[in-house]
Amino acid sequence: MKAISYSAFGPASQVLHLVDMRKPEPAAGEVRVALHFSGVNPSDVKARSGSRPGVTKPAFDQIVPHSDGSGVIEAVGAGVSDTRIGERVWIWNGQWQRPLGTAATHITLPAEQAVPLPEDVSMETGAVLGIPGLTAAHAVFGTGEVRGKTLLIHGGAGTVGLLAVQLAKWGGARVITTARGKGMARAAQVGADTVLDYTDPDLGAAILAANDGALIDRIIDTEFGVNAALDAEVITPNGVIAAYGSARDMSPTLPFGPLLFKAATIDILLIYLLPPPQRDAAIKRLHAALGDGALVCPVHETFALADCAAAHEAVEAGARAGAILVDTRP
Template identity: 55%
Template sequence: MRAITYDRFGPATDVLTLEDVPVPAPATGEVLVRLHMSGVNPSDIRARAGGRPGVTEPPFPKIIPHSDGAGVIEAVGEGVPSNRVGDRVWIWNGQWQRAFGTAADYISLPAQQAVTLPDHVSFEEGAVLGIPGLTACHAVLGGGPVAGQTVLVSGGAGTVGRLAIQVAAASGARVLSTARGDEAIAVAKNAGAEEVFDYTDDRLADRILEATGGQTIDRIVEVEFGKNAETNTKIISERGTIAAFGSAKDMTPVLPFYPLMFKAVTIDLVLVYILSASERETTVANLTDLLNRNALNFQISDVLPLEDCATAHDMIAGGNRSGSVLLKM
């Protein structure tokens, strides 16, 4: 089968190679998936570039990148019902703590990591569910129902932010968001945000509270935890939650501890790779329900052929996209 591989860290064009490798055989409890799409995420780029804290060399001699993907089950290992053959599926954690991910014609992985894809959902959309979809869903609903609550989604024009707005709106919340620039603000509004604020505004906290009539925010879905800590402390409700899935602009933030403590704020650091079994089951179920209700609209920026994997990595690293970037097999 064709696969993109790398055996060292470095620039995408230097280390990513297209080669032929054997088709894997599904082990006990595994399924073999013929992939149609591979989702490319910022975390894949950091992993290939050696950007994860404390990781100085690749953890495996040869790596096939990417954790997200979608395709059809072609074979099953011992212990997996044979009626799963032919299932359309989407994949989570394809390359998390494993050598071989989804940037290939096939992947073999534990059966529970291949989730049935509703018939009306395309493979392109399925390839966005693993990291962006689960992150958005867990960040919004990980603490329980949000119906009747006010939810603020930071960076609502981003892939996760845009999905989080839709998840919150479809779950009965009043949704506010932040973005920058007319185009990004329009994206967040079109996703379902009632009001969208410029996150560069020096009076951002005041603007938000003015819009809510002084009502504080029940839940904040945060893409830049450190940078927005002061603002979020001002606007979060007592016993509210800040569900943060990123802090790239301030990776070692200093927190206003006592103001947060005296509101009894919960800080939920969202990393969907290591959800507990019960959290994973709930989040997948919530995501499936939203898909079945046609509540989610996915924004695909580019679909490139497998051999253009390095181009896809560079597009994401350079910010040259307006949605998800996928590889087509």
Template identity: 60%
Template sequence: MKAVTWRRFGAAQDVLQVEDLLKPTPAEGEVLVRVAFSGANPSDAKARSGTRPGVTKPPFEVIVPHSDGSGVIEAVGAGVDAARVGERVWIWNGQWQRPFGTCADYVALPADQAVALPDCVSLEVGAVLGIPGLTAAQTVFGGGDVTGQTVLVAGGGGAVGYLAVQLAVWGGATVIATCGARDVDRVRAAGASHVFDYASPTLAEDILAASGGGVDRAVEVELGPNLPLLAEVMKPLSTIAAYGSAKDMAPEMPFGPMLFKALKLDITLIYILPKAARDAAIARLHEALEAGALTLEAPNVFAPEEAGRAHDLVEAGGRKGAVLVGF
């Protein structure tokens, strides 16, 4: 089978290559998926580039990247219902703690990691539901329903933030979003009631005014740099649902202001989400998709031979639409 691989850390164009590997056979409890689209995410680029803290060498001799993907089940292993053959699916954790992910013609993985796609959902959209979709659903709904709440989404123009805005609106929340100046109109079109440039010198005052005195839940992409702002704009007893802090991985916490509001910090790493929480997030995503409440922008699709360009686009940031490798 055709597969994109890497064997050493480095720039995408230097280490990603296409080669022929043996087609996998599904083991007991596994399914074999004929991949249609493989989703590239920042975590895939960081793993390939060797920039994860404390990681000094690749974890496997040969790595097929990407945890997200979509396709059709072609075969099943022992113990898996044969009726699943022919099922359209989307994939989560395809390459988490495993050498072979979704960036290949085929991937074999545990059956519950291949989720049946609703009939109304395309394979292109399915390839985005793993990391961006589940992260958005968990950070918005991880504390329960948000009906009647005010939800602040930082980075509303990003892959997770754009979905989080739509999910929170669908969930009955009033959404305030921050983003770069160029994304204000598209984030507002996604449903946010108030959209502010994150570089505004009056951002805290603007959020407090728009929220009527404070935010119930924050979906946060850059926890470290934004902690002082959050301590100011959150309501007492509210929750900060954080999934990133790339600009400051060792932030100083304004504990005094946070203490006297009794703020809760809920950190999400979607790879290790417990089964009950993951099942709930999957259900939320499917319900929103079937209700027509989620619109994804046109993806950037690359051939396997262009996987290096796909990773470059992910690393550059500021893009619209998912980055997919098509098979």
């Protein structure tokens, strides 16, 4: 099989290489998937660049990156029904704590990590459902229904943010989101009730004004460190701050007093570690929203497998209007 691999940290153009590898046979409980698309996420880029704190070398001698993807099951191991052969699937945790991810023509992994893809959902969308889709679904619905509540979604023009806006509206919430420039229009187009410029010096007041002066029930945050004080200001008592990112400030100083007297819950999300019941619930939410036509997963650009380094560079550049995919088909 063809695959992209790296054995050392560094710039994408220097360390990512197209290689030939043996196609792995599925062991008991596993399936082999002929991949159509691989999703490239910021976590993949950080892992390859070596920018994670305290990590000085790759965990394996040779790594095929990426955790998300879509394709068709072509072989199964013992204990897996052969009726799954030919099944369209999407992948989660493809390269989490294992060396071989989805930046390849094939992947072999535990059968439960290959989720049946609804027939009316495209393979491109399937490759976005892993990290972005599950993060958005759990961030919105992680503590239950949101109908009648107000959600503040920071970064509503990002890949996760756009999905979260749509899922929250589908769930019956009022949605206030932040973005900037062209991203403001994108967030509005997918259903946000109010879109605010996150550089507004009076953003807290603008958020409350958009909610008729009331405090916010649930906050979904892509930059928790930067927004912690603002979140404490606008969250309602006993509200939840669901934080899935803090790249600009990884060691934030928390406003403990304001958070204490709101009895706020800070729910830090790492979708790789989501327990099975919560993951199953998030998958069901995603499939239901897709079935209702309430969820669109935009793709900014698709690259050939041989151009995987350029795909990583596109993620690093930011300012995207959707996901970055790699076409893995032979």
